Amino acid sequence: MVVSEPMTRMGPILCTRGLQMRYGQGTGLVRALDGVDLQVAPGETVAVMGPSGSGKSTLLHLLGGLDRPSAGEVWLGGRRIDGLSERALSRLRRQHIGFVFQSFHLLEELTAAENVELPALLAGQSPRTARRRAVELLERVGLADRAGHLPSELSGGQRQRVAIARALSNQPLVVLADEPTGNLDSAATVEVLRLLDHLRAAGQTFVIVTHDARVGATADRLLTMRDGVLVEETRLTRGGNGQLAALAGLEG
Amino acid sequence: MGEPGKEAPSGYQLRVVQEVLLALLVKEASHGYELYARLQLALGPLAEALKESQVYVTLNRLEKAGLVSAERVGQTSGQERKVYALTAAGRERVMTWLDDVSWPKPAPAEFHLKLVAAATAGLADPVRLVDAQRHALLAGLAAAQRAGLAEPSESLSGLLLEGVVLRLQADLQWLEACARYWTSRREL
Numbered sequence: 001m002v003v004s005e006p007m008t009r010m011g012p013i014l015c016t017r018g019l020q021m022r023y024g025q026g027t028g029l030v031r032a033l034d035g036v037d038l039q040v041a042p043g044e045t046v047a048v049m050g051p052s053g054s055g056k057s058t059l060l061h062l063l064g065g066l067d068r069p070s071a072g073e074v075w076l077g078g079r080r081i082d083g084l085s086e087r088a089l090s091r092l093r094r095q096h097i098g099f100v101f102q103s104f105h106l107l108e109e110l111t112a113a114e115n116v117e118l119p120a121l122l123a124g125q126s127p128r129t130a131r132r133r134a135v136e137l138l139e140r141v142g143l144a145d146r147a148g149h150l151p152s153e154l155s156g157g158q159r160q161r162v163a164i165a166r167a168l169s170n171q172p173l174v175v176l177a178d179e180p181t182g183n184l185d186s187a188a189t190v191e192v193l194r195l196l197d198h199l200r201a202a203g204q205t206f207v208i209v210t211h212d213a214r215v216g217a218t219a220d221r222l223l224t225m226r227d228g229v230l231v232e233e234t235r236l237t238r239g240g241n242g243q244l245a246a247l248a249g250l251e252g
Numbered sequence: 253m254g255e256p257g258k259e260a261p262s263g264y265q266l267r268v269v270q271e272v273l274l275a276l277l278v279k280e281a282s283h284g285y286e287l288y289a290r291l292q293l294a295l296g297p298l299a300e301a302l303k304e305s306q307v308y309v310t311l312n313r314l315e316k317a318g319l320v321s322a323e324r325v326g327q328t329s330g331q332e333r334k335v336y337a338l339t340a341a342g343r344e345r346v347m348t349w350l351d352d353v354s355w356p357k358p359a360p361a362e363f364h365l366k367l368v369a370a371a372t373a374g375l376a377d378p379v380r381l382v383d384a385q386r387h388a389l390l391a392g393l394a395a396a397q398r399a400g401l402a403e404p405s406e407s408l409s410g411l412l413l414e415g416v417v418l419r420l421q422a423d424l425q426w427l428e429a430c431a432r433y434w435t436s437r438r439e440l
Contacts, residue, residue, distance in 0.1 A: 213424045217394035234387040236394040245301030
């Protein structure tokens, strides 16, 4: 693992080493993360599953520079980020990380297009460039015809797709998603799954924390977390209709 | 869809293929390849688990059992020229099948007892066994979901894949309950 050099195509885009997060002390000490080593390759979608309280949201917060670890390292794009100043971290988040949340976090007063262009504007893009990018992204998530709508005029699935478009605004190195289908019904979940699968195929890097097995199943690699440690890893390969046939009951 | 000439994974065959073929003949007599095309449509990407030759083997068997009758049409020889029709006995078999409510059984008992045995004998951590099993099912779920997402919405075979996904989801929920139970026992 080469982490001290600038980002190379082959190296991980995001990685952690011995990541720990502790709260409280003495008998009240909680080890939310207890030594997590994670490597995410460029273009890879990694899903982290685990029961509530297993530490998966904490991990996502540390990956996104929303929190600082008690010990260990976080590297993004070949740069160590866990020790950055608050100001540098917030710039890094704005420019290189996309966030997708369970409850969408869209600004209700702004239209879909305005929500999507906001990160580009905050990153210093010209209004024209930002708008062009927003229109392009809304097209990509299949909502070009909803650009002028307020979030309240959109369905849950559409809102989450706007939020995903917004997360892509600055061409982030990685998109971090926390229970992206947690607030969606089954049909809207499929809408978002289709989009995630599409973006994954297009080479976007994702780390997704989820309870939802269907979301986990869109990943290239699936990790299970228990008690602050990664305990199980599976690479989800394509193909395998033989296995499918067995699952469907088409077996001898 | 099953590409012609592509070898299906060996060992799989449609369990209920006999009754299905009989039922497809209720409305009208058909060629074997027509029956196979119907099955392909219903199974989508899973159709490659079913060889066309299997359909003919089954039809032969049904003919010998007196459940279908076969009539050769045209000059050319070979099974492709045969038209199959349902006999009275075949029709009766279809009706019995339609009324049958037996259901492929999920089998949680074996896994449940595996966890109990592993814990009792101190052979393995049940929670780890659950995690490994979860990942195996998730891999299956991923395969079914990908195949499903690749189908146009409202497709016939997409419906089958949805059935696979939903059953795996139910199994995964049960495994979560297993994990909770055995995690709490571990902490005692």
